[in-house]
Amino acid sequence: MIGTWQLVRLALRRDRILLPIWVLFLVGVTYSTTTALAELYDTQQSRDLLGVTANANSAFLAMLGPLHDWSSLGGLVVWRWGVFSGLFVAIMAMLVVTRHTRAEEEAGRTELIAATVVGRHAPLAAAVIVAGGTSLLIGLLQALALIGTDLDPAGAFAFGLSTASVGLVFTAVSAFTAQLSENSRVSNAIAGGFLGVTYLLRAAGDAAGESGPQWLTWFSPIGWTEHVRSFADNRFWVLLLPLATFVLVTGISAYIVSRRDVGLGLLAARLGPAQGTIGSPFGLAWRLQKGSLIGWSIALFAVGVIYGSVAQAVGQMVQDNPALGQIVSKIGGADAMVDAFFATVTQLLGLISSIYLVQAVLRLRSEETSFRAEPILATPVSRWGWVASHAVFALVGGAVVLAAAGLGLGLVYGVQTNDLGTVLPQMLGAALVQLPAAWVIAGVALVLFGLFPQLTGVSWAVVSVALVLTLLGPALQLDQWMIDLSPFTHVPKYPDITFGPLAWLTVVAVVLLAAGFAGFRRRDLST
Amino acid sequence: MTSAISVSGLVKTFGPTRALDDLDLDVRTGEVHGFLGPNGAGKSTAIRVLLGLLRADSGTARLLGGDPWKDTAALHRRLAYVPGDVNLWPNLTGGEVIDLLGRLRGGLNKARRAELLERFELDPRKKGRTYSKGNRQKVALVAALSSDVELLILDEPTSGLDPLMEAVFQDCINDERGRGRTVLLSSHILAEVEALCDRVSIIRGGHIVETGTLADLRHLTRTSISAELAGPPNGLTDLAGVHDLVAEGNRVRFEVDSDQLDPVLKQLVSTGVRTLTSQPPTLEELFLRHYEDAK
Numbered sequence: 001m002i003g004t005w006q007l008v009r010l011a012l013r014r015d016r017i018l019l020p021i022w023v024l025f026l027v028g029v030t031y032s033t034t035t036a037l038a039e040l041y042d043t044q045q046s047r048d049l050l051g052v053t054a055n056a057n058s059a060f061l062a063m064l065g066p067l068h069d070w071s072s073l074g075g076l077v078v079w080r081w082g083v084f085s086g087l088f089v090a091i092m093a094m095l096v097v098t099r100h101t102r103a104e105e106e107a108g109r110t111e112l113i114a115a116t117v118v119g120r121h122a123p124l125a126a127a128v129i130v131a132g133g134t135s136l137l138i139g140l141l142q143a144l145a146l147i148g149t150d151l152d153p154a155g156a157f158a159f160g161l162s163t164a165s166v167g168l169v170f171t172a173v174s175a176f177t178a179q180l181s182e183n184s185r186v187s188n189a190i191a192g193g194f195l196g197v198t199y200l201l202r203a204a205g206d207a208a209g210e211s212g213p214q215w216l217t218w219f220s221p222i223g224w225t226e227h228v229r230s231f232a233d234n235r236f237w238v239l240l241l242p243l244a245t246f247v248l249v250t251g252i253s254a255y256i257v258s259r260r261d262v263g264l265g266l267l268a269a270r271l272g273p274a275q276g277t278i279g280s281p282f283g284l285a286w287r288l289q290k291g292s293l294i295g296w297s298i299a300l301f302a303v304g305v306i307y308g309s310v311a312q313a314v315g316q317m318v319q320d321n322p323a324l325g326q327i328v329s330k331i332g333g334a335d336a337m338v339d340a341f342f343a344t345v346t347q348l349l350g351l352i353s354s355i356y357l358v359q360a361v362l363r364l365r366s367e368e369t370s371f372r373a374e375p376i377l378a379t380p381v382s383r384w385g386w387v388a389s390h391a392v393f394a395l396v397g398g399a400v401v402l403a404a405a406g407l408g409l410g411l412v413y414g415v416q417t418n419d420l421g422t423v424l425p426q427m428l429g430a431a432l433v434q435l436p437a438a439w440v441i442a443g444v445a446l447v448l449f450g451l452f453p454q455l456t457g458v459s460w461a462v463v464s465v466a467l468v469l470t471l472l473g474p475a476l477q478l479d480q481w482m483i484d485l486s487p488f489t490h491v492p493k494y495p496d497i498t499f500g501p502l503a504w505l506t507v508v509a510v511v512l513l514a515a516g517f518a519g520f521r522r523r524d525l526s527t
Numbered sequence: 528m529t530s531a532i533s534v535s536g537l538v539k540t541f542g543p544t545r546a547l548d549d550l551d552l553d554v555r556t557g558e559v560h561g562f563l564g565p566n567g568a569g570k571s572t573a574i575r576v577l578l579g580l581l582r583a584d585s586g587t588a589r590l591l592g593g594d595p596w597k598d599t600a601a602l603h604r605r606l607a608y609v610p611g612d613v614n615l616w617p618n619l620t621g622g623e624v625i626d627l628l629g630r631l632r633g634g635l636n637k638a639r640r641a642e643l644l645e646r647f648e649l650d651p652r653k654k655g656r657t658y659s660k661g662n663r664q665k666v667a668l669v670a671a672l673s674s675d676v677e678l679l680i681l682d683e684p685t686s687g688l689d690p691l692m693e694a695v696f697q698d699c700i701n702d703e704r705g706r707g708r709t710v711l712l713s714s715h716i717l718a719e720v721e722a723l724c725d726r727v728s729i730i731r732g733g734h735i736v737e738t739g740t741l742a743d744l745r746h747l748t749r750t751s752i753s754a755e756l757a758g759p760p761n762g763l764t765d766l767a768g769v770h771d772l773v774a775e776g777n778r779v780r781f782e783v784d785s786d787q788l789d790p791v792l793k794q795l796v797s798t799g800v801r802t803l804t805s806q807p808p809t810l811e812e813l814f815l816r817h818y819e820d821a822k
Contacts, residue, residue: 182656183617271652276619276626284627288616371614375667378578378608378680379631380600525580 003118007126011100019134022092026085026138026163031145033081038073038149047076054079055209058314058337059344062207062307063471065217065226074151074231078159082230086166086222087199089138093131093167094191097174100127103184105262114262124178124257128171128250135167155231162225165242169221170195172249179256182265189295196299198222204306207341208313221245281381281389288367289360289393296356296397297404300349304408307345308427311409312416314341342409342430343494349405350434350488351467356401357442358459360394365449365456369527383521387446391513394442399435406431430494436505437487441466443512450519453526530589531556531678531709532577537586539572539733546572548733550586554711554726559704561724562713563814569733570713571611574682577711578608591678604633607671611682611713613663615655621666622651628670640673646695661687672699679703679710685719697722717811729817736817744813749782751806752791757799766791777801 012019041047051070054060065083069075101124104110110123119125143160147153170191177190202223205216217223227238278284315334332339364387367373376386410427414420445459452458466486473483483489487508490501532554539547546569554560564570575581577590579599588595593602615624629635644651647665658666664687671679685696693716700723703710714720720727721741728738737744749770760779763769768787773780783791795803 270654271650272620272623272654274620274622274651276623276630278619278623278627279630281631284616287619371610371612372616374575374580374610375608375613375628376631377580377599378603378606378610379628380603380633381631382600522582524582525575 001119001121001125003113003116004122004125004129007100007113007118007122008129011096011126011130015096015099015130019096019130022088022134023138023141026088026092027141027145030077030081030085030142031149034073034077034146034149034151037076037080041073041076044071047071050076058207058209058310058341061209062203062310062345063348065202065206066209068226068229069232072152072155072231073149074146074155074159077146077151078155078230078232082159082162082225083199083202083222085142085163086225087195089135089163089167090170090195090198090222092138093135093170094174094188094195096131096134097127097171098178098184098187098191100130101175102178102181102187106182106184110262121254121257124175124254127178128175131171131174132168132246135164135171138167139164152231154234158228158230158234158236161236161239162228162230165239165246166221166225168246169242169249172246172253175253176249176256179253179260180265193295193299196303200303200306202226204310207307207310208316211316212310212313281376281386282392284376285363285389285393289363289390289397292356292359293393293397293400296353296401300353300401300405301408303349303352304405304410304427304431305412306408308409308412309416311338311341311413314338339495342427345409346406346430346434346494347470347488347491349402349431350438350491351470353398353401353405353434354438354441354463354466354488357394357398357438358445358463360397361391361442361445361449362456362459363393364390364446365453368453368525371527374525377525384517387450387517387520391442391446391517394445395439395513398438398442399432402431402435402438403428426495429497433494433497433502434488434491436502436509437491439509440487440505440512443509443516446516447512447519448516450516450521450523453523529556530554532560532588532590532711534573534577534588535586537573537576537588538584539576539581540584546733547576547583547586550730550733551735551738552728553738554709556709557704557707558725559700559710559712559723561720561727562711562730563715563717563720563727564713564730565715568730570730571682572733573730574608574680574711574713577680578603605676606678606680607632607674607676609664609667609671609679609681609684611686613660613667615658615663615666617654617656619655620652621649621655621658621662624655624666625651625670625673628667629674632674632676634675635670635673636675640669643669643673643699646699647692659687661689661692664688665692668696668699672703677708679708681710682713683715684712685714685716693719717809717814721809729814731817737813745785745807748785748808748813748816750785750788750808751780751782752803753780754778754795754803755801756795757801760795760798762794763791766794 041050047070051067054067064079067075067079104123113123139160142163143156146156146159173194174187174191177187180190181187198220199222201220202217205212205214205223217226221242224238224241228235278287315338373386377383406428409431410424411420413427414423417423441463444462445456448459449456466488469478469483469486470488473486487505490505492498492501530553532552534550534552537547537550538545550569550573552573562570572581576583576588577595579595582596590602591605595602615621625640626635629640647669649662649665649669664684668684671681685693688696697719700710700712712720712724724741726738726740727744728735730736756777756779759777760774763772763779763781766787768784769791770782
């Protein structure tokens with residue numbers, strides 16, 4: 001452990017911009033959410049109405065979790081922001097830990113460090129201290145921000161510590177996944193996949209209220225924060241679960257570190273074939289992208305299965321609750337509620353799929369900057385052919401990923417309702433109509449790559465903006481023209497599928513893609 | 528004799544930096560041409576322009592009779608390239624990369640592939656991420672040398688190779704010359720260029736400052752002479768082209784401009800020569816002179 005503090009200082013120096021941004025973001029949103037909700041729900045009457053509808057709307061339940069306490073402003077903040085706060089802090093912890101452990105090791109810099117007076121466990125310890133410490137700092141400042149708006153201190157600390165607890169769990173999870181593979185991309189993918197499962201388990205557990213499989217939320221670190229019931233009951237003892245997980249998983253990771261070679265993973269590298277069979281740019285792109293395509297397809301299929309299995313309980317919830325049934329009958333009854341649920345879910349799936357599409361397009365840029373495009377483009381492969389070989393994974397691969405999601409939804413809901421023949425094509429359709437909007441996002445990414453290669457990373461900002469506008473735009477009471485900027489706003493809502501918007505979205509996507517191709521054909525290769 | 532590469536007045540800027548500044552380069556078909564210059568002189572930029580990876584701001588470049596920017600695919604069928612920074616895909620084996628690049632180029636010679644793997648002592652079954660820098664370079668070299676192409680463009684191909692492998696590389700390039708291939712070899716390893724190249728171009732600040740055969744270049748420079756004479760040296764200081772003369776009794780050491788050798792030697796012979804050593808300038812000296820002049 002010698003040298004840990006020097007490495008902590010090194011990490012803080014390297015992340016001196018990134019970490020403050022995370023802290024400011026997570027604390028700032030906590031504060032602004034509180035003030036916005038205070039304005040929005042300024043009477044007890046309006047809060048009571050929210051209490052009934054929030055816990056009856058399964059799309060809300062799946063996305064945000066249940067609203068435990070609507071008598072206090074704190075309860076509203078926990079409901080609106082708690083799950084996402086945990087999600088974001090988990091992403092922060094994951095990126096920080098991988099960046100300072102496996103990515104360093106992969107780049108060969110750990111070797112440089114390990115040859116100095118530094119303990120074997122110091123790099124891991126430093127990463128855990130930085131990520132865990134930042135999580136705790138965020139939680140503490142969130143609590144202070146809530147107390148600063150005159151909320152109950154006990155509830156405020158319950159909330160802040162809940163956020164911090166998710167950060168701690170994912171600090172440990174990433175410390176563990178960093179031991180598994182030699183490749184930091186793979187480490188992040190495994191940890192990210194686990195985060196997805198964590199979110200989905202609680203989404204599935206929450207979506208149908210008490211009619212659904214609520215016990216699932218006990219298997220999710222984000223679900224645990226819901227069980228703390230900040231401001232409602234302040235069950236601090238629940239936080240022992242994440243704490244124990246943190247200690248256990250960090251301990252296992254440290255044990256692995258003391259057993260393995262620097263630079264290697266648990267999953268050992270093996271010899272491969274001496275002869276190759278790849279003979280085309282597409283063959284190479286397939287080799288590079290298939291893991292991601294298959295992984296995403298399985299993941300979205302699983303998401304579809306989970307949401308599909310909840311859908312029936314959504315209908316059930318209405319029948320179980322006469323008061324709710326009355327409200328719902330005004331908007332078209334239980335069927336309309338299930339339809340609205342699928343409309344929300346498929347839109348969410350569309351948004352998630354756009355992350356895959358952008359990632360597939362950005363592979364072009366990472367191939368270029370790592371000098372791996374150069375030897376390929378020094379062969380008779382044309383610029384056009386090379387770009388197309390990867391773009392096809394965004395365009396066609398996107399369809400595969402969305403179809404997998406629709407298949408998951410349709411299979412489960414179809415079997416449950418004994419109507420597979422009707423439901424399956426409906427769900428496939430509902431998922432695939434998202435494709436043109438996702439293509440538009442991919443088109444923007446390709447335009448950036450083709451015309452402004454240094455700004456290719458802005459594609460992620462584009463995805464984030466589309467996510468925020470589509471999911472939170474109405475709640476944040478943004479102007480309609482802003483919400484209209486997201487292509488997903490224009491996708492027809494299930495079950496009313498019209499082809500007009502799909503056609504023009506496709507045209508926009510084609511124009512963007514053509515511009516990106518043309519731009520790359522004309523520009524210099526650059527790093 | 529035709530030219531495989533002919534470049535004139537080439538300019539390429541990156542923002543305020545003028546990476547290529549009125550560059551002229553002529554590589555004749557069938558020769559091994561050394562492209563010499565220190566880091567940052569513009570060697571790789573020039574090569575990337577020739578490969579159609581960068582677009583020149585002005586000037587003309589002809590490669591195998593075509594335009595490197597417009598006829599990219601057709602030209603690339605006839606050449607092979609080894610980049611200065613070889614980065615491999617972490618999960619592809621060396622063998623897979625060799626075959627991939629070969630197939631993209633339109634096929635490779637299996638027998639030569641096997642022979643080269645043996646000569647370079649390269650295990651093709653290892654994954655890209657497990658190769659050292661030198662081994663990554665070998666992968667690119669085997670891929671390039673086992674292709675049936677007219678032109679090889681090699682950008683500092685031996686910077687990671689050990690001396691034994693450097694010798695193997697030199698043998699291979701000599702074989703390529705025997706097969707009638709044209710080679711453009713960028714390098715800053717002077718011994719390598721001296722051993723391999725028919726002609727050399729020296730680049731400085733994006734501009735070719737000297738080009739020609741090694742003999743031509745030497746002709747422009749000085750030869751070191753040291754001699755023991757029969758009597759005291761006389762009249763040497765008065766001769767044109769003699770520099771740095773040191774005389775100790777009957778011994779002399781001096782440098783002489785190569786085109787003034789004849790009168791100087793006549794003067795020595797008139798005094799009577801006991802021993803004589805003459806050293807042609809090394810490429811190193813040549814190179815250093817060009818770069819020191821610039822400072």
